[in-house]
Amino acid sequence: MTITTKGSTGFTASIAILLLALSIGSAGAADKKYDTGVTDTEIKIGNIMPYSGPASAYGIIGRVEAAYFRKVNDDGGINGRKINFISYDDSYSPPKTVEQARKLVESDGVLLIFNSLGTPTNSAIQHYMNQKKVPQLFVATGATKWADPEHFSWTMGWQPSYQTEARIYARYILQQKPDAKIAVLYQNDDYGKDYLKGLTDGLGKKAGMIVAQDSYDVSEPTISSHIVNLQASGADTLFVVATPKFAAQSIKEVRQLKWDPLFILNNVSASVGSVLKPAGLDNAKGLISAAYMKDETDPKWLSQPDSKEWAAFLDKYMPDADKSDAGAAVGYSVARTLVHVLKACGDDLTRENVMKQAANLRDFDPGLLLPGIKISTSATDFAPIQQLQLMKFDGKSWELFGPVMNANANS
DSSP, rough: OOOOSSSOHHHHHHHHHHHHHHHHHHHHHOOOEOOOTTTTSSEEEEEEOSSSSGGGEEEEEEEEHHHHHHHHHTTTOOBBBBEEEEEEEEEHHHHHHHHHHHHIIIIOOOSSEOOOHHHHHHHHHHHHHHTOOOESOOBBBBOOOSOTTTTOEEEEEEEHHHHHHHHHHHHHHHHHTOOOOOOEEEEESSHHHHHHHHHHHHGGGGGGGGGEHHHHHETTOOOOHHHHHHHHHHHHHHHEOOOOHHHHHHHHHHHHHOOOOOEEEEEGGGGGGIIHHHOHHHTTTTEEOOOOOOOTTTTTGGHHHHHHHHHHHHHHHOOOOTTOHHHHHHHHHHHHHHHHHHHHTTTTEOOHHHHHHOOOOOOOOSSSBBBTOOEEEEEBBBOSOOOOEEEEEEEEEEEEOOBBOOOTTTO
């Protein structure tokens, strides 16, 4: 740009500098790309959690996420922008989830909905979120359907899929108890059925080893009668697919009946704090499950840098949190994953770029994952975590055994 002015050389230079600064500032502003929910000072994030109702034990995940975002804001935010985290309660009720999702998207104007919990609840809003082209990011459920970028390019999971996990249990049963008679208790919705399919597929030609299966509804006050029915089948192996309240009931009931099956409990209810303690640690001794995150009740992790950082965060921002509750670790790690994605977006905070960056993770470690497990995604792979390791409860903490496994692989 050529500028011609009258007057002193110094005055001319000052005008040139001023115009150059304005030009640079305009270029910088032009480089910023925002969608609804973003300004120069704020990123508005939505969330839906069961703070009440039959799955309320998971509410700690949302509370930890809120606390972590407070920490991020105290540290200066994300590229100078503070997170406005809006989290609503849906009581684990799909119709309520739909109501809250519409409120977040259409009234609150969030950039995305992050880590909302539950398979039936997220299923109720998946089509809506994709039609609106609003990220339904890092959903807090391991249903296989979240890893389908071809049909649902605005939805992505975070944790290992339920089918992958169940196939690992099937492999374990086939190796350790090839003549097992298996009974399955599962929640009567997509969550429970996903696990059942994984187990059946994993058993393959030996799926006939499943001699009994019984489902419960989350509206039931107790699952005692279901456990009695499964015991009567003559099964010597029990696979329980339940949310924390019903998982704790199952453990208690099995022990009260003096039934001693090989007891396999799904990962999302393997929390020492919210499930095993209420069930009785002695009652839980011998349970088999699988993990992708460290059990923070196990002393061997306490000296690890990521565990120390997590504990220090809780001490400052959630001093009353139960560190034995696995949800406290999950909320922390998934929140760190979102922060990593948002930082990678830079000044292009459009919904499209959020999904692009979420699908471009390479061996990312948010902290608290088991050794050998990292987060990786691509435009055709929306399953961030795909490995687990088997573990057995010794009455105090979970003891890992065997290799880290991906049930989709031969290892």
